[in-house]
Amino acid sequence: MATALMDAAVMNKPLDIEVKKISIPEPRANEALLKVYCIGVCGSDVHYYEHGKIGRYVVKEPIVLGHELAGQVVKVGSDVTHVTVGDRVAVEPGVTCGRCEYCKIGRYNLCPDVVFMATPPVDGAWAEYVTIRSDFLFKLPDSMSFEEGALLEPLSVGFHAMNRGKVTPADRIFVSGLGPIGLLAVQAAKMFGVSEIYASDVVPYRRQLGLEMGVTGVIDPLSENAKDKIAELTAGKGVTVVIESSGNQRAIADAVKVVNRGGRIVFVGMPAVNEIPLDVNQIIDGEIDVYGIFRYANTYPAAIQALGGSGVDIEKVITHKYALSEIKEAVEMARTQKDTSIKIMIYPDKENIQNK
Ligand SMILES: [Zn+2]
Ligand SMILES: [Zn+2]
Missing domain, CATH: 3.40.50.720 (NAD(P)-binding Rossmann-like Domain)
Structure with a gap:
């Protein structure tokens, strides 16, 4: 059986990024498959794009970047119970072990075995679809936009x-x-x-x-x-x-x-x-x-609750919106116009871009 393909932005090496067809990932038993609605460009993504490494993390193989996303659940593994197909969700992009001392005391951002999206060699989500362990998905209230959902990641910091x-x-x-x-x-x-x-x-x-x-x-x-x-x-x-x-x-x-x-x-x-x-x-x-502080822990549920009805408009940080097909322009904008491009949002489906 031929596997279905999707568009993904693959960084081959520094300053070399292109949209390619790759296989749509299949969710494992405890994972969900998301259709990505929007995904932010982070300073770390731009740093990998420009220099190919951050500290001890070095890009050695082609990699998909991006870790600030929200989307819709389109498929779930057999063990997944707390999200279902159709749910709008934000993604906490670091999957922790759940067993170490740090995880046990709730400071799971310090987990030595964390698997964090878009941190080499782990692929990120500048793509049409992505799989993630379902307990790192957080349902968005109807009042919250996908953009706000994606911004929960940097807001969490x-x-x-x-x-x-x-x-x-x-x-x-x-x-x-x-x-x-x-x-x-x-x-x-x-x-x-x-x-x-x-x-x-x-x-x-x-x-x-x-x-x-x-x-x-x-x-x-x-x-x-x-x-x-x-x-x-x-x-x-x-x-x-x-x-x-x-x-x-x-x-x-x-x-x-x-x-x-x-x-x-x-x-x-x-x-x-x-x-x-x-x-x-x-x-x-x-x-x-x-x-x-290192990233964040236990912030998503609290931030979702605090943001709703707060009147705080976090979407004002979004200064530019690009289709996934325009990824090269988007990362070049982020790289060369750092003063005025605050948060750039990427849309795999360009029909979803409003007020560009
Ligand atoms: Zn980020
Ligand atoms: Zn751990």
């Missing part, structure tokens, strides 16, 4: 940052870096009830988008001192939490100077170098709590 930073409505927050993760961290902060959110970015377009998406006041780190400007914007009160999402060395070092005594810092953005000097006396003397 912001949500996890709020959880790690023990953020409450009493906090005043500073987010450094307004790329997709920073902008979505701002949305997560709003969902956590935070009303004063300050943010910095070197790019005027991003600061403007931040203001449109609920940032209280913005800072240009090239011409303004973050600590002084925050003092001015908050009438001297300062911020209790810093979410560092730029990965910029100076912004990382500045975080301990910017946050109030007794405050918390969550490091999200990965710097290009491993070692950056921090004022440790300030951390000790000010009883500052410092957290790192």
Whole structure:
């Protein structure tokens, strides 16, 4: 029997990506087959496309990238019970072992045996169909769009940052870096009830988008001192939490100077170098709590519930929409127009592209 074929964007080697016909995967007993509705372009996808590796993960074989998706269940394996054909779902793209110490205590994002989509050698979902273990699928309420479903993945990073930073409505927050993760961290902060959110970015377009998406006041780190400007914007009160999402060395070092005594810092953005000097006396003397985050855990159900009815419009981060057949243009846009292409969404079926 001939297997049915689908379109998938295959990256052969860095800067070389093309849409090819490959076999539609068959779901195993505990998996579901999804028809992909839309799927985001992540910074990590662009990094693999440009450099062929991130840290210890190296692209050695042709790979399908993409891990921020939502779609519709079209087939389920024999053991699958909690989703059925026709369900609209978001995908949590890291399948964990469920047995190790980290999985058992609920910190499954630290599972050493995680199989994460679009992390070599695991294929991702820039394709018409994808299979995934069904317990990593989350049903979308009717009120939630597929686009919001796909954005749950990067939003989860912001949500996890709020959880790690023990953020409450009493906090005043500073987010450094307004790329997709920073902008979505701002949305997560709003969902956590935070009303004063300050943010910095070197790019005027991003600061403007931040203001449109609920940032209280913005800072240009090239011409303004973050600590002084925050003092001015908050009438001297300062911020209790810093979410560092730029990965910029100076912004990382500045975080301990910017946050109030007794405050918390969550490091999200990965710097290009491993070692950056921090004022440790300030951390000790000010009883500052410092957290790192790796992806996210236990965020999807909470984020789906918190987003519904919140009035928070996360879709504003989508700046461009492309058909899967235009994948080359899409990743080139993401690679070369980093300042103004915040989140690019890919549609395997171009009929689904609205308000391009
Ligand atoms: Zn991502
Ligand atoms: Zn595990």
